[in-house]
Amino acid sequence: MVFVRREQWDAHYAGGGRFRELGPAERRLLAEHVPAPAGGLALDIGCGLGELARHLAGSGYRVDAVDWSEAALTQARRTDTAGLTYRRLDIERNDLDRLPHPAYDLITVRLGWAFVRDRTRVLNRLRERLRPGGALCVITPVADAVPDERRGIALDEREIALLRTGWTSADRHDADGLALLVLRGPSPTAPEYAGKSRPSPHALTGAGVVVTDRAGRVLLGWSVRGVWELPGGKNDADEDFAAAAVRELEEETSLKADPVEARVRAILMDSVHGIPRVTAAVRVSAFTGEPLVAEPRLIRRWEWHDLDDLPLLGEPLFTPSAHVLDVMWPGLLPGLPPVHRYPVADG
Structure with a gap:
């Protein structure tokens, strides 16, 4: 099921709902491609119960973890982790100036990008929140690898290609069936213009x-x-x-x-x-x-x-x-x- 309202997410977490655990391939790829620099600062978007945020904090990052579900954050806060703070924030509707820090070395979105409606706008705002040399890491199910009834939680190849556009480096890795994307160097592109298929005569x-x-x-x-x-x-x-x-x-x-x-x-x-x-x-x-x-x-x-x-x-x-x-x-x-x-x- 694809949740579109905050109440649905709250009910999901309050009812004991969980998502796929952070796997060994993800941990290995994160350590290899986005290791924490000295004084590294990370932002984990859609943190849910905080598993990835705690992993990043344990890897040397100071982490701001945000989610729009208060039920999820309530459970995440039960585990006290040094260098990790939680905040309720809707990245689509709230002003990102409400974030605790103006810029980050790493921004992560795990299993959540398919739920973002205004992806282009949100992606542009996240680019602006990266420190020089920083990376945006998106971990997502791939549409071809999930059943038809779960396509709403995954990205298809066209959406993945859009996500990788406008970066000087856009590496893709397989993490036990998930696509792990490491995007670096925001590189705005000149506008392009195109038609669609040949139109039928109309007027x-x-x-x-x-x-x-x-x-x-x-x-x-x-x-x-x-x-x-x-x-x-x-x-x-x-x-x-x-x-x-x-x-x-x-x-x-x-x-x-x-x-x-x-x-x-x-x-x-x-x-x-x-x-x-x-x-x-x-x-x-x-x-x-x-x-x-x-x-x-x-x-x-x-x-x-x-x-x-x-x-x-x-x-x-x-x-x-x-x-x-x-x-x-x-x-x-x-x-x-x-x-x-x-x-x-x-x-």
Whole structure:
């Protein structure tokens, strides 16, 4: 059983519950890889009944042993050991400044790391508590070596690999079936970024482009699909909306613009045939050339339209184009279909 509440741990210890005893292989590996230096100071996290803490004290360390179960600490204190003090502390929820010492030569976590929820955060805070040359020693069951119903008390190989990341030295030893990890030299790594598996297609994304002539008329194309629409289209991979708008404008109309003249005014989201559709409303303020039909398979002709005529076109206006026009001239087009609109501040 995996305990998640302090009351469960208290009941476990009060009822005589125990965990695997410190074995000879563990004792040998600890003596070999983390012997106590002169004046050595150790912190034993999740000390339980104090068996490992007493062993470390007997090996020459002064030991601070912490656990969040008062029932466990009550029993541990019944054995008086020189150089060993106990304190109740929850390493996930309590401030580590409550520890008796600011830094340690050795920090141990035996049979407890699998119970830590925020492992990355806790690990980073423990790194900060190591003295120069100090070591973090984690002793844990391995998931492949325990029955399925006990996987919650063990770490799998991926979790062990995460634990070993960010150290100049991360040795792993076998201790009679337990993994004993000795981690030294905190070494922060530069951030990395990665995707997951290839995603399945989920949404349509693109840009609708608003350009106006010197008289303030807006350019619309009469589509082979029987609708009026703005220049624009889907963005390519790794292409931002402004770049897509400028590229599509030239490909469809031969008008040329610099991407710096393109401003994303809003992101619009609706759906078509059950597929999410995201459209960037892009305003291009300067361009060169005259509109030509560059893609006759898509557009029959391009026309400059007076704004007052847009509600009276007589033929349908492509819905994403209508939403983009409403961003630029709110209220011009009545009865628009629903859309989610996210305005973009002009930088």
